[in-house]
Amino acid sequence: MHLQNEMSRLEYSFRFGFLSDRIVESLSKYEKETTKLPEDDKKVLGEGISFFEMVLKGKEQITTGVYESNALESLMTYNRSLSIVLDMPDLPKEMNAEKIEEIFEELKESLCKIVEGKKVSPLEIRKTRSFFNCLRESTLNDSTTIINGLYESRRSDRWELPLET
């Protein structure tokens, strides 16, 4: 058994959890900063742009049926982001795949503008921050569930025969 299921899920939740922590931190700085955003923060937001590129790649691969390397991670990231977007307030009444794609493009665009030093409206920043805040919470919940499960499976009074190699 490769301890994959829990481990890769845990790695995924930590990876995207820490990333969203850093993005929210950089966005807060951007809101407060009157001067130019430091290069380190621009780099973090650049990772946020790559994140949305992966999301959009996931969507594209489902639509076209042409899959590339990292296809699964793109699909997982797309689905997770989709759930977050569908839970966000101020959504249009009628939602469909195209509208959702537009939202991802807008979120990506707002990060691109910040990195390029262009002006971004407070509403755009609020939306982007709200997305990554939801991602922070959902990844934190995932990590908690997985780690609790790992501790539970090692309770001393529990005798298990998982028999999976």
Next chain:
Amino acid sequence: MGITSRDLVADKAFKFRNLIEELRSRDYYSDDPKELVDLFDKVATQISEKIKAIREDDDIGIKRINLLLSYYHLALDEIEHIELDNVPVEMLPLFTRILGKLKLTTILVFRPNPMYNYSYFPITRFINGVNKSQGYPEVKDKCDIAVISFPSSEKNSTLLHCSFAHEIGHHLNECFSVAKDIEPKVLELIDKDLLKKYVGKFLESLSKTKRVVGETEVTLDKFILREQMESFEMEQFAIIIRKWLDEIISDTIAIYLFGPAFVFAITEFLLSSQNAEKYSETHPPIFIRLKNLMPLFDELGFSKDLEKYEGIIKRIDYYRTISKKTFDTKDESISSIKNMILERGIVGLFEPARSLVKARIDFPKGICNFEDSRHAVSAFRNLVTGNEILNKNCTSRPIDAVTILNSAWIVRINFIDELYRLLPNIEKSEVRNILDRLALKSLELQEFHSKMVPAQ
């Protein structure tokens, strides 16, 4: 000021470091577990820095570090089970040789698992994955470290430990990026018509459940975006098939490393207590694993090599019967459709996986020497270690480790009744245990012999 959540996490990190120090002072079967302790030491330093840098009001950030620490604490707990004399060290040179021939410098740490299971955990890769997202550099260590666990109660079960080949297979799968490069095919091979049918059935079941919203009665399917559901189910199937692919590739690598001994070990381990059709999200059912392994068994010539052993042939036929099972059915229940999607997906990956394994990994030629095996089998049948072939001029040459293990398996399956008769006053389990110990001793002597200076 008082004690804040951040202080509590800092305390936890402090205790984590203390535990690392305590583990560093212990004696292990080799220096390898200490390399793992050093790796955790580096991680502990990074976590302490992270705690210092975090804002006191960043609740989510603090909780996340706390969770990471809890997880590393759990991982560290695994080292605690390793003691000086509870690892089958006689088998380890074989794995070092395998990795060496493939030019891999990974440190494999072997750990007795209180749970009855074998497992593989690429710890450095996990840490590096998490580090990257925190903006930390990769942990630069002497080399990659992975932990291979085995059931603690089976320390001396040499023959069952042929299952280690599968865990090494996981490692090679990662190092040579086999499953990763086939991943796009996982999604391609999901039967889209069946998937639509599966989602349709699910939505149909929801359409029968009514709820009152305001003054309107609606069915639950109206709350679901069909596209979201299809994409989500696609992901769920892809995750399962991707995990199964890791297992199939590791099995394929294992048969190239250990030959029939691996197939005997893994099936004995699994079939002794679970149904051939039982599966989990991480592991395919045994019948699917055998469906992949049995054609390889024939392709590598093992059926022919072993044809003179009647008991072995019977055992192989039994495996073949199991491998013919299938989930394919005309039944269109939701669970049958699910099983069919999974089976079709994974079976379609057998061939690409085999081709890539053969293309990427330069396996040693001649997995098992069946000519030498005759001598080892004969020795084991006489309760003598089967590690060498005596020449007429009173010199000897060692039998290779994989051949020793295969020979011991031949005796266990084909000649075990003979040993029971030879030792009538000993419990049968004890007789089997003697064979295990003989095999372990043979590996130890073989290793010693291979290092001896040749006679002038």
